[in-house]
Amino acid sequence: MTARDLVLATVRRSLGVAGTEAPRRAAVAARLADHPTGVVPARGRLAPAARIDLFARMVEGAAGTVECIAEPSAIPQAVAAFLRRHNLALAVRHGDDPRLAALPWERGPLEVRRGASDGNDLAAVSHAFAAVAETGTVVLVSGADNPTTLNFLPDVHIVVVDAADVAGDFESVMARLRERFGPGALPRTVNMITGPSRSADIEQTLILGAHGPRKLHVILAGSH
Amino acid sequence: MGETMAERKTRHVGLFVTCLVDLFRPSVGFAAVKLLEDAGCTVEVPRQSCCGQPAFNSGDRATSREIAAQVIDAFAPFDFVVAPSGSCAGMLKIHYPELFRGDPNWQPRADRFAAKTHELLSFLFHVCGVRAVAARLAATATYHDSCSGLRELGLRSEPRALLGTVAGLKLAEMHDANVCCGFGGTFCVKYPDISNAIVAKKAANIAATGASLLLAGDLGCLMNMAGKLQRDGSAIAARHVAEVLAGMTDEPAIGAPHAPSGPAP
Amino acid sequence: MTEGTSQTAAAAAPLGIAKAATHSASTQCFKGNAKAALGDRDLQNALKFVEVNFIARRQEVADRLPEFEALRDAARDIKDHTLAYLDLYLEAYERRMTEQGGNVHYAVTAEDARNIILDICRKLGARAVTKGKSMVAEEIGLNDFLDANGIAAVETDLGEYIIQLRHEMPSHIIAPAVHLTKAQIEGDFRRAHSDLPRERNLEEPTSLLAEARSVLREKFLAADVGITGANFLVAETGSSVIVTNEGNGDLTATLPRAHIVLASIEKVVPTLEDLAQLLRVLARSATGQEMSVYTTLTTGPRRAGDLDGPAEYHVVLLDNGRSAMLGGEFRDMLRCIRCGACMNHCPVYHAVGGHAYGWVYPGPMGAVLTPALIGIDQARDLPNASTFCGRCEEVCPVRIPLPKMMRSWREREFERHLSPAAARWGLAFWAFFAKRARLYRFATAVAARLMALAARGRGRFRHLPLASGWTRHRDFAAPQGATFQSQWQARRGAARGNADPPGEQGARP
Numbered sequence: 001m002t003a004r005d006l007v008l009a010t011v012r013r014s015l016g017v018a019g020t021e022a023p024r025r026a027a028v029a030a031r032l033a034d035h036p037t038g039v040v041p042a043r044g045r046l047a048p049a050a051r052i053d054l055f056a057r058m059v060e061g062a063a064g065t066v067e068c069i070a071e072p073s074a075i076p077q078a079v080a081a082f083l084r085r086h087n088l089a090l091a092v093r094h095g096d097d098p099r100l101a102a103l104p105w106e107r108g109p110l111e112v113r114r115g116a117s118d119g120n121d122l123a124a125v126s127h128a129f130a131a132v133a134e135t136g137t138v139v140l141v142s143g144a145d146n147p148t149t150l151n152f153l154p155d156v157h158i159v160v161v162d163a164a165d166v167a168g169d170f171e172s173v174m175a176r177l178r179e180r181f182g183p184g185a186l187p188r189t190v191n192m193i194t195g196p197s198r199s200a201d202i203e204q205t206l207i208l209g210a211h212g213p214r215k216l217h218v219i220l221a222g223s224h
Numbered sequence: 225m226g227e228t229m230a231e232r233k234t235r236h237v238g239l240f241v242t243c244l245v246d247l248f249r250p251s252v253g254f255a256a257v258k259l260l261e262d263a264g265c266t267v268e269v270p271r272q273s274c275c276g277q278p279a280f281n282s283g284d285r286a287t288s289r290e291i292a293a294q295v296i297d298a299f300a301p302f303d304f305v306v307a308p309s310g311s312c313a314g315m316l317k318i319h320y321p322e323l324f325r326g327d328p329n330w331q332p333r334a335d336r337f338a339a340k341t342h343e344l345l346s347f348l349f350h351v352c353g354v355r356a357v358a359a360r361l362a363a364t365a366t367y368h369d370s371c372s373g374l375r376e377l378g379l380r381s382e383p384r385a386l387l388g389t390v391a392g393l394k395l396a397e398m399h400d401a402n403v404c405c406g407f408g409g410t411f412c413v414k415y416p417d418i419s420n421a422i423v424a425k426k427a428a429n430i431a432a433t434g435a436s437l438l439l440a441g442d443l444g445c446l447m448n449m450a451g452k453l454q455r456d457g458s459a460i461a462a463r464h465v466a467e468v469l470a471g472m473t474d475e476p477a478i479g480a481p482h483a484p485s486g487p488a489p
Numbered sequence: 490m491t492e493g494t495s496q497t498a499a500a501a502a503p504l505g506i507a508k509a510a511t512h513s514a515s516t517q518c519f520k521g522n523a524k525a526a527l528g529d530r531d532l533q534n535a536l537k538f539v540e541v542n543f544i545a546r547r548q549e550v551a552d553r554l555p556e557f558e559a560l561r562d563a564a565r566d567i568k569d570h571t572l573a574y575l576d577l578y579l580e581a582y583e584r585r586m587t588e589q590g591g592n593v594h595y596a597v598t599a600e601d602a603r604n605i606i607l608d609i610c611r612k613l614g615a616r617a618v619t620k621g622k623s624m625v626a627e628e629i630g631l632n633d634f635l636d637a638n639g640i641a642a643v644e645t646d647l648g649e650y651i652i653q654l655r656h657e658m659p660s661h662i663i664a665p666a667v668h669l670t671k672a673q674i675e676g677d678f679r680r681a682h683s684d685l686p687r688e689r690n691l692e693e694p695t696s697l698l699a700e701a702r703s704v705l706r707e708k709f710l711a712a713d714v715g716i717t718g719a720n721f722l723v724a725e726t727g728s729s730v731i732v733t734n735e736g737n738g739d740l741t742a743t744l745p746r747a748h749i750v751l752a753s754i755e756k757v758v759p760t761l762e763d764l765a766q767l768l769r770v771l772a773r774s775a776t777g778q779e780m781s782v783y784t785t786l787t788t789g790p791r792r793a794g795d796l797d798g799p800a801e802y803h804v805v806l807l808d809n810g811r812s813a814m815l816g817g818e819f820r821d822m823l824r825c826i827r828c829g830a831c832m833n834h835c836p837v838y839h840a841v842g843g844h845a846y847g848w849v850y851p852g853p854m855g856a857v858l859t860p861a862l863i864g865i866d867q868a869r870d871l872p873n874a875s876t877f878c879g880r881c882e883e884v885c886p887v888r889i890p891l892p893k894m895m896r897s898w899r900e901r902e903f904e905r906h907l908s909p910a911a912a913r914w915g916l917a918f919w920a921f922f923a924k925r926a927r928l929y930r931f932a933t934a935v936a937a938r939l940m941a942l943a944a945r946g947r948g949r950f951r952h953l954p955l956a957s958g959w960t961r962h963r964d965f966a967a968p969q970g971a972t973f974q975s976q977w978q979a980r981r982g983a984a985r986g987n988a989d990p991p992g993e994q995g996a997r998p
Contacts, residue, residue, distance in 0.1 A: 015816065028574050032724065036760075038762060038763070039559045041556045062778075116797040119710050136780075142795055144796050152736050152743065169765075171765055184725055186589075188791050189742075198734050199698060201664060201667075202694040204664075205694040209702065210735035210737070211740055212739070
């Protein structure tokens with residue numbers, strides 16, 4: 001008997017089932033196929049304008065910063081301005097995301113590198129897959145477009161979110177993940193990020209920048 | 225929710241006096257009787273010992289069931305069972321049905337028994353519709369929420385509402401009024417040092433209110449807190465809330481000496 | 490080997506694995522541990538933080554969410570549903586994660602899990618391992634085992650890193666170093682980071698954190714294998730989920746060549762929507778945050794075209810007694826999502842801290858889970874050191890009836906005569922009278938008079954021979970003199986007739 005057999009057998013014995021019962025299998029299959037939605041807070045169901053507003057407030061409440069840029073072409077300058085404001089080197093790395101690649105980086109003073117982080121980047125720019133207003137969370141998926149290491153190794157993480165991609169609740173983003181990757185399929189990593197890295201392990205003192213980025217700056221593109 | 229004289233029917237109450245009240249502070253029982261009779265109830269006291277909590281919380285289910293059966297039987301003749309204690313009322317109301325779950329004979333009896341059992345203040349407030357008492361006491365008091373009464377029975381606003389009608393009485397809320405006092409039945413003797421740490425915090429919170437009187441609805445908690453206050457040399461007196469509501473505060477406070485001259489605070 | 494138990498056998502046999510690994514558990518020394526804790530000034534100061542901060546923050550964030558109570562019900566229901574179908578959800582999870590390129594390994598015991606992990610590390614020629622915070626890893630004693638086998642495993646969660654330096658167990662499941670002062674941590678860093686300049690200033694928490702960040706950054710980048718726990722496993726997508734604030738879990742999972750997830754079997758949840766429900770109550774209950782900073786779903790190894798991520802992804806599914814718990818009175822304990830709210834609100838935990846409990850899981854959830862995993866005979870005090878105040882159950886996001894379960898352990902101890910003899914005799918003595926109401930009434934009337942006399946009008950006792958535990962710290966109020974029942978009989982008995990119950994004995998159950 002393998003370990004697997006033993007564990008499952010003990011589970012079944014404890015539950016008083018054989019495992020082959022059709023009604024049980026049907027119940028499980030149904031839940032997995034239907035993935036019913038549970039309780040969604042009212043604050044996750046606001047109209048778009050109020051939703052963006054809430055999203056921004058929640059990001060700030062989690063010690064992130066937010067700025068709204070109506071024209072995507074202004075993003076590289078906004079990134080540069082942010083780095084300057086914080087006395088940081090004007091250099092960023094980003095992945096192959098076509099939305100980022102299409103931006104006029106060449107116009108700005110920024111040195112831009114592409115690819116995954118080598119551990120020496122001070123600032124990275126990612127494009128979010130989506131965002132969740134109810135908690136001020138940005139959602140990023142792994143891949144060459146937005147390598148996961150960019151989310152964690154640099155000191156500063158700048159995340160571009162399309163205003164249209166700001167969902168009210170988690171469930172909406174999960175639905176979009178299903179649409180994009182297929183039912184039951186996900187990329188290697190889905191990061192749901194709410195503010196910069198922090199720790200309160202030393203006498204309950206809250207400090208930002210534990211292992212991940214010290215700053216999280218969200219650029220809401222296509223909104224005012 | 226008051227009733228007119230015509231509507232008021234007599235409620236036949238069996239008083240579950242509780243073993244601590246019975247043994248240590250009968251005045252609480254008499255205060256309960258007065259409050260119940262003032263509210264138009266008839267009160268009788270069948271022969272009784274204990275609700276069985278010590279056995280129940282020590283894991284002795286068999287003894288708990290035996291005692292529970294006796295209690296259910298003893299109180300069978302009554303419309304209502306009323307106890308001046310959140311923990312005893314909780315035992316009778318919440319845990320007796322648990323004890324007999326699945327027993328075809330006793331489960332229904334336990335359920336019916338539980339349905340007619342009430343903690344004293346809850347009974348006065350919600351069943352009898354009492355909203356005010358005629359007592360007066362010039363003092364500043366602070367009220368401790370005993371855990372069972374609060375979390376098992378939802379008792380919180382009723383004592384405060386009724387105390388608010390005692391002429392001359394000021395209520396000062398303590399910090400963490402709803403936090404355990406460290407009594408916990410057998411806990412305080414099995415883990416006395418931990419119990420002490422908990423009651424020390426409670427005593428500090430009580431003292432910080434500036435109140436001269438500590439009130440609660442459970443005698444176990446009161447004896448624990450009063451004992452700590454006294455050991456600390458505090459002058460704060462402790463009484464059961466029923467005594468104050470019934471205007472029966474002539475007896476010395478809990479643990480206080482028998483003063484030959486005049487009533488104790 | 491797990492004792493496979495039938496449902497009838499489960500009632501009598503001890504639950505779970507007999508020998509769970511690990512850091513020498515000192516669950517047998519609860520009283521001694523507690524006493525030391527009560528006298529530890531640094532610990533007492535640290536515990537004040539816990540009491541004030543965690544409770545207030547949870548209340549604030551719960552007050553801000555009108556749906557919080559409904560979400561707790563939903564979370565409980567999701568867990569109950571999953572547990573009722575755990576075998577099928579485990580199979581579904583396994584199927585899906587294997588399709589996504591992951592490797593599943595079932596481990597019956599702690600020893601099995603350790604060996605599986607060592608085997609994976611050896612096959613990869615791993616020398617350096619980074620670890621995200623995992624209570625299950627503590628449960629199986631993974632670090633010491635890897636160390637004994639020549640593999641250096643470094644904890645990367647700051648709190649876990651600190652206690653690893655001190656060779657201590659976590660004292661809280663969310664804030665493992667909550668019992669330590671800044672000064673203690675500075676001392677540990679100076680000792681452990683001996684290559685750094687001695688005159689450096691570590692006065693501020695920010696400098697301590699900065700030092701940890703740079704020391705651990707090197708470890709992250711050098712690790713061959715990263716081992717994390719899992720807060721949840723999602724059956725629908727075959728994903729494991731970790732929830733952190735530091736980002737250490739993600740660096741552990743992303744940078745090395747292989748990512749190993751160590752998860753106990755009850756971590757499975759059916760769907761992404763179910764995950765959303767649980768996430769909404771987890772951080773709020775744990776730290777009072779709306780969301781933890783990093784909530785990450787990991788599914789399989791890196792994909793073709795990925796620029797980063799591990800080439801191998803392994804999930805070790807640990808049983809270690811949980812499958813047996815499913816069939817008995819402690820099943821609801823498997824709902825636990827390890828938020829720590831119970832211990833944050835526990836007056837006993839506030840008094841003695843987490844180490845007093847002697848093993849990985851402290852506070853109310855530890856009092857219920859520890860006996861299930863290592864045997865009640867090894868952890869007798871834990872379910873007894875509770876006043877049953879009920880605050881734990883009041884705040885548990887999945888509504889586990891913790892006091893009830895502690896009482897169930899007490900029942901087991903009673904049946905097996907594990908309670909101390911003095912306590913049993915005392916109880917038996919009391920029970921003899923309590924079961925005989927007439928005799929009780931007589932005996933207590935006598936006792937009340939005698940005690941009142943002994944108090945000589947002072948109203949209280951400073952010393953009481955059979956209650957020295959009480960009178961060590963408190964005065965003990967003396968009885969007023971005549972019991973209520975004797976007074977009642979005297980006053981009313983003659984006038985109204987004594988209200989004896991019809992049929993004295995009544996039917997015995």
